[in-house]
Amino acid sequence: MDLDLAQVRAFVAVARLSHFGRAAEQLFVSQQALSKRIARLESVLGVRLFDRGSRGVALTEAGRRFLEPAQRALDAADLAVLEARREQPPLRIDVWGHLFGPVRMIGPVIERGVRAELGFSRDAAAAMTALTRGEIDAGFGRVPLPVDRQFQHRPVRLEPVDAVVNADHPLATADRARPVDLRGSTVWCPAPLRRLDFLDRLTDHFGLDAESAEVNLGLEHFLGHLTGDRVAVLPAGVQLPADTDLRRIRLVDPTPLYTWSLLWRRGRRLDALLRASAQAATRHGWLDYDPTRHWLPESLDATTHG
Known part of the structure; x- marks a missing residue:
């Protein structure tokens, strides 16, 4: 058969x-x-x-x-x-959002039959410039919406986010909390909110105060300044540095979701990459979404059509 x-x-x-x-x-x-x-x-x-x-x-x-x-x-x-296809040239893919570990997301995708070379853009805007110039074939990270019509995008994962606090924070003993429970705390951000689409929308939607670091020197440095009433909001799969006294709290009712997406120029054929991303998402349940339990800063229709 x-x-x-x-x-x-x-x-x-x-x-x-x-x-x-x-x-x-x-x-x-x-x-x-x-x-x-x-x-x-x-x-x-x-x-x-x-x-x-x-x-x-x-x-x-x-x-x-x-x-x-x-x-x-x-x-x-x-x-x-x-x-x-071993002799075909590898796809050039730029990733961004390094504080949140984008390689752990794109890795399972390109391992499924896609030859790729990874580059590292500072942000989505830099990747879009590289795409326009033909310097790369695709980008991967959080794509602020809407995007210019010359680009297309597809979500690869809707990742739940957690709250992370220091041991002295009032919520330190909780294993879960609602986003509104973070009111009275200060969301600690690795850069100004105008550059952080997800945190900007999250703090605005739930009425949370925010404070920004002056310079992004990596996750360990960022979390090293998580003191007092500060709370960091990180994707659930981000590994915390070893030998720290930080507490991870699951956010529920609703659980905010961070969207990881592929981005490419309209008309560019990336069949193998898109197929591999769909297979990885299916295998791991990466695109599971329930509007009664989850919160997305953009509509699901916007994340799935580009």
Whole structure:
């Protein structure tokens, strides 16, 4: 039996996300096309892979057995593509937002069959200039919206953010807090708010006070000045420096999400990179979003269409 990998990829995306609409967005196809692929796959296999009901979609027993072998088949196919393209020049990708560790996000993407060379831009504006000049093929980081029509963008991850405080802070013993609970504290920022799109919107929306460092000398230096009533707001995956007495507090009700996106010039074909980013997002659940639990400073429609 010859399996169609596009159909298998559609199945894995829906299985990982438990949602046809979000899976279609990640694979850059219509929901109708996605449904047809899965229907054809079920027909070829002669089994039903999903139970579809009013509460959503769930794997059948056959679907659960098929999932991991299907994922391994896709991984093998991606490796085959990488080997076949080994002689092609690598993509030039600039990343920014270094305080928040963008490489930990783009790494799992380019490891999935994409040859790339990473450069390091100071900010999104510098990356856009490099894209306009043809010096790079793509950028990766937080993309302030809206963007100029000459560019396109796609989210790779919606990452929850945490509050980080020193051991003497009034919230230091809490394991979770609401964003509004940070009122009375001062959000400690690594640069002026006019240069920090996410923190600017977050502090404005939740009515929080902010204070900015005079110079950004890296995460350890930044957190070394987290004293008094100051609180840092960092993506949840950012590793705190060792041997510090800092406390990480999960933000809930709602949980703010930090958007990591790919950015490129309109018309530039980056099929392999976009496919790899969609696969990584599906595999890790990076684009999970629930408007009843999460807060985005921009609309989800704005982050997913560019």
